[in-house]
Amino acid sequence: MKFTNKFKEATSQLPAKEKDKLLLLLLKKDINLAKQLEFKLVNNLSIEEQRAKIMSEVLEDVKQMSSRSDFSSGRLFMNIRYVSGVINENVKVTKDKFGEVVLHCAMLNQVIKRNHNKIVESTPNNARKLLVDIIARAFKISILAHKLHPDELFDVKDKLKELGKSIGDNHNLMMTAIHNGFDVNWLIKAEFPEDIVEQHKNIKKLGFLK
Template identity: 50%
Template sequence: MTFPKEFKEALSHLPSTEKDKLILRLLKKDLVLANRLLFELVNTNTVEEQRDKVEKTLLDQIRRSAENGHYSIGYLNFDVRDLSGFITEHVKITKDKFGEAHLNLIMINEVLKINRTFILNSKPPAKTKKFCIAVIARAFKIVMIVQKLDDDFLIEFESNLKKLGALIIDNKFLMKEAIRNGFDVNWLLNAEIPEDISTIHKQIRAAGFLKYQKVRYL
């Protein structure tokens, strides 16, 4: 939304106390902005320290959920979405683009590692398929984020990219969906992401892939 010049000028002439009241009232309606200002103006943690806290919380939650047992593959999918939302909130508050890739990689690797047997034995197949498509879509998102970062950062992601590639290969359902949805696992295993990965992703989406369709496994 673009505000007219007259409106901006009128705001600039408001008394400081009135401005403060208006800002606090608006911040109550925008918690993300409020938390961003809280982080930038009050919080003494660095972005890296905040990222480490988020990573610890993610890993603890993933392990606790696995220990308690998932009701179904559908609930595991919901859990991953919640964890993803937690990462998104961190990124919006801290503007941590490196952390967006790092935390998503850490999260999905831990989920796939701890829940491998559960995923392979899950029923019905349709919900397993839906989960696996969501994982491949997330893998696409991760490599696109990494590709946009400075080339010097790639080496810092190499180990976790290769780990994700190995986890996909080690799960027949994930590998099936990777192939069907045009995701080349070699991008992960070799830590070599095509420069036009965003275009590749857009074309695959336009062709109707990376979304759940009711097709039974053979």
């Protein structure tokens, strides 16, 4: 919504107490905005420190979910969604786009490494939802990485390569990647096609990555 200059001027002339009341009322209606403001005004952590904090939580969550003896692809699928939600919430609050790539990449790479044998030994039909979800997330990471500044892309290059190789070393994941039009070399080389967003849209229109 675009505000007129007249409206902006009128709001600027409101008494301080009334402005405060209106601000709190608006923040109650927009939780994301409230959390963003709280991070800026109250949280004493820098973006980098907050990213490190979330990274520690993510890696611990992946470790815990992967250590369960009663493995099932469905449970792992749901756990990945939960951890991904934690990362997404952090991005909403901090607007840390570089951290979005770093955290999702670390999460997915650890999931694959810690569950490599379980994923390989799973029947593709039974684990289809999990396999497709992992590849879909790897595709999303590639799109996000493609949007990074070249210097930021360079800083995360090794992590992207590690993820690409983790997928390539897992037969079931590699077959799923090929079937869904995802090229792991994008991650390994940290080089992405200029039309990667369009490719992603077209692949989904054909019913893949779902």
